[in-house]
Every structure is written in structure tokens, then in C-alpha cells.
Amino acid sequence: xxxxxxxxxxxxxxxxxxxxxxxxxxxALTAFHCVRDDDFEPNVITRxxxxxxxGTSDAVVEAWDENDDVALxxxxxxxxxxxxxVPLTSDxxxxxxxxxxxxxxxxPELHLAAVSGMVMWPDAPMPNGASGISLVCWQxxxxxxxxxxxxxxxxxxxxxxxxxxxxxxxxxxxxQELARGxxxxxxxxxxxxxxxxxxxxxxxxxxxxxxxxxxxxxxxTAGVYANVRALLLSGDLNLGQADLRIIPTPALAFG
Numbered sequence: 072x073x074x075x076x077x078x079x080x081x082x083x084x085x086x087x088x089x090x091x092x093x094x095x096x097x098x099a100l101t102a103f104h105c106v107r108d109d110d111f112e113p114n115v116i117t118r119x120x121x122x123x124x125x126g127t128s129d130a131v132v133e134a135w136d137e138n139d140d141v142a143l144x145x146x147x148x149x150x151x152x153x154x155x156x157v158p159l160t161s162d163x164x165x166x167x168x169x170x171x172x173x174x175x176x177x178x179p180e181l182h183l184a185a186v187s188g189m190v191m192w193p194d195a196p197m198p199n200g201a202s203g204i205s206l207v208c209w210q211x212x213x214x215x216x217x218x219x220x221x222x223x224x225x226x227x228x229x230x231x232x233x234x235x236x237x238x239x240x241x242x243x244x245x246x247q248e249l250a251r252g253x254x255x256x257x258x259x260x261x262x263x264x265x266x267x268x269x270x271x272x273x274x275x276x277x278x279x280x281x282x283x284x285x286x287x288x289x290x291x292t293a294g295v296y297a298n299v300r301a302l303l304l305s306g307d308l309n310l311g312q313a314d315l316r317i318i319p320t321p322a323l324a325f326g
Contacts, residue, residue, distance in 0.1 A: 073124055073125060073153060073154055073155060074092070074154070074155055074157055074172065074224075074230065075092055075093035075099075075123055075150055075154040075155060075156050075157060076090070076091070076092045076123070076124075076157065076172045076173065076183060076223065076224060077090070077091050077092070077121045077122045077123040077124070077127075077174070077182075077183070078090065078091070078121075078122040078174040078182065078183070079091040079101050079105060079106075079119055079120070079121060079122075079174075079222060080119065080120050080122065081116050081118070081119060081120075082118035082119055082120050082129060083118070087174070087176070087219065088101070088105040088106060088116070088119065088222075089101060089102060089105035089173075089174065089219060089220070089221040089222040089223075090102075090105075090172075090173030090174045090219065090220055090221060090222040090223035090237070091105075091119075091121045091144065091222050092157050092222075092223065092224045092233070093121070093128075093146070093150050093154065093156045093157065094156055094157060094158060094159055094233075094270045095150075095156050095269075095270065096146075096149045096150040096156060097145060097146055097149060097150070098133075098143060098144065098145060098146070098267075098269065098270060099121060099128075099130060099143075099144040099145075099146060100141060100142070100143060100144065100222070100224075100236055100263070100270075101119075101141075101142050101144060101221075101222030101236070102140050102141060102142065102221040102222040102236060102237065102238045102258070103135045103136065103137055103139075103140045103141055103142040104140055104221065104238070105142070105221050105222050106119060106132050106135070106142050115132055115135065115142075116132065117131055117132050118130075118131055118132075119131075119132065119144065121144070121146070122182070123151075123154055124154075124182060124183065125151065125153045125154060126151050126153070126154075128146045128147065128148065128150065129146070129147040129148075130144040130145060130146045130147060131144065131145050131147070132144055133145045134267070136263075136266055138199060138200070138201050139201055139238075139258045139259075139262055139263070139266075140201075140236075140238040140239065140258055141236050141238070141258045141263055143267055143270075157224050157226070157231075157232065157233045158231075158232050158233070158272045159232065159233050159234075159260040159263060159264055159270055159271070159272075160227075160232040160233070160234055160260055161234070161259070161260055161261030161264060162227075162232075162234070163190060163193045163204060163227065163234035163235070163259070163260075164190065164193060165190055165191060165192065165193060166189055166190060167189065167190040167227050167234075168187070168188070168189055168190075168227070169187065169188060169189065169190060169206060169225050169226060169227055169234070170185050170186075170187045170226045170230055171185060171186050171187070171208075171220065171223045171224065171225050171226065171237055172184070172185040172223060172224070172226070173185070173186075173219065173220040173221075173222065173223025173224075173237065174219045174220065174223075175215065175216065175217060175218065175219045175220045176216070176218045176219035177215055177216045177218065177219070186208050186209070186210040186211070186215065186217065186220065187208070187209055187210070188206050188207045188208040188209050188210075188253075188255075189206070189207050190204060190205070190206055190227075190234075191205040191206060191207050191254070192204070192205035193205075193259070194259070195256065197239070197256060201258075202259065202262070203235075203238065203239075203256035203257060203258060203259065204225065204234065204235045204256065204257040204258075204259050205254060205255075205256060206225065206254070206255045206256070206257060207252075207253050207254060207255075208250065208253050208254075208255050209253075211240070211249060211250045211253040211255070212253045214249065216248040216249060217237070217240055217250060217255060218248060220237050221237055221238060221239075222236060222237065223236070223237045224236060224237075225237060225257045233260055234257070234259070234260050235257030235258055235259050235260050236257055236258045236260075236263070237255060237256075237257050238256055238257055238258050239255075239256045240254060240255045240256065241254060299318075
């Protein structure tokens with residue numbers, strides 16, 4: 072299972088903007104401030120490139136929410152079958168562990184790297200009046216700068232769904248590169264789904280069924296498991312994450 076997480080850059084240049092991930096085979100998300108540029112009109116870099124672990128996708132910035140600091144990207148072509156989109160879920164609770172893969176600038180030798188930690192406050196107030204998911208990050212405690220990780224998915228469980236999008240950390244007074252108190256904030260997936268319902272797994276049932284039925288596509292256990300869970304949760308069965316805990320979980324690996 073190779074998740075569709077990558078590096079985001081401005082199209083036609085080597086300017087690195089942050090991290091990005093595909094939610095469906097046509098749509099992706101990043102943090103809005105990654106594509107904001109006051110030198111452009113309407114203050115947004117509209118054409119970008121997503122560099123995945125396998126291949127690249129050109130995309131346009133289709134919509135954004137400045138308050139929640141999230142931008143919606145439309146891929147110019149369907150996501151390659153070798154990559155798995157990261158569906159969104161609003162199911163998040165305090166003390167949930169998380170993993171956030173992305174492109175931290177402090178690790179340029181790696182195409183992607185991941186940070187991890189724990190959810191502190193799923194509905195935390197932020198300085199601009201918005202609500203965000205407050206996270207504590209272990210790697211920040213060890214001195215890692217999160218610059219470049221904005222736009223990365225906040226994955227829970229076995230990394231099959233994203234509960235949010237990394238957006239901001241309060242900087243330390245003595246070192247602006249590091250997060251004060253090792254605290255990081257993410258835009259909640261619940262709010263993103265309210266704004267763009269086309270990102271909901273329920274809006275992509277036909278795509279899930281196509282993937283499961285496609286015998287020409289190599290499918291590992293982890294990928295089938297994630298698709299089956301998404302299919303069950305998106306139907307009219309009134310099932311929640313807790314109902315699916317009876318299903319044995321395969322060992323998943325990022326990459």
C-alpha cells in the first residue's frame with residue numbers, strides 16, 4: 072500500500088511549497104498558506120505539481136478556505152493505480168496516536184518523512200477564531216523543525232484515514248523554526264468534508280467498487296483492507312469505526 076502523499080511545488084519551477092495528499096483519484100488537499108502568494112492575483116499560486124513516491128501529477132488550485140487554512144486541488148489526470156488515496160474521517164478523539172507523512176525541509180535527503188505523536192484537543196480554539204486539532208509531536212521534542220510539513224495528512228489507526236491537514240505550529244520565541252510546547256495544529260477533516268462534500272467516501276463509492284473489482288490491478292492485503300473499510304463506512308449501514316474493530320487488521324507499512 073503506497074499512500075498518495077507527496078511534495079508540493081509550483082508548476083514550472085523548483086520552488087517547494089510544502090506537502091500534499093490525494094483524497095480521491097481526482098482531488099487532493101494541502102494547506103492554503105502553502106499556495107498563497109501575494110505577488111499573484113488572486114494571491115494564489117494556481118498551478119502546482121505533486122511529486123509522489125511513484126510519479127508526479129500536475130494540478131490546479133480549485134478552491135480554498137483561508138480561515139481553516141486548507142486548499143482543494145484538482146489533478147489534471149487520474150491518480151495512478153500504483154498509489155492509494157487517503158480518505159478523510161471526522162472520527163478523532165483526545166489521546167489518539169497519529170502519524171503525519173510529508174516533506175519536512177530539515178530532511179532534504181528523503182523524498183518523504185513522517186512525524187508522530189498524540190491528539191491533545193480535537194476541537195481546540197486557534198488565534199484566528201477557527202477550530203483546529205491540537206497535536207503534540209514527539210519529533211519536535213527532539214528538535215525537528217516542521218517547516219515543509221504543512222499540508223501533510225494527519226493519519227490515525229493503521230494510517231488508512233486522515234483526520235486533518237497539518238497547518239500551523241506556535242513558534243518558540245528563541246527559535247522560530249521550532250514549535251512551542253511541541254504543539255502542532257491541523258485543520259479538522261470534519262470541517263473540510265462539510266465544505267467540500269465531494270471528498271466524502273460516500274461520494275466515491277463507484278471508485279471504491281471499481282478498485283476492489285479490478286483484477287488487472289495488483290492489490291495487497293493492506294490496500295484491500297482500507298478499501299473495504301471505506302466502503303462499509305460510506306454506505307447506508309450506519310456503521311462507525313468501533314463497529315469494524317472486529318475485522319482483523321493487517322500489518323500496514325507506509326511506502
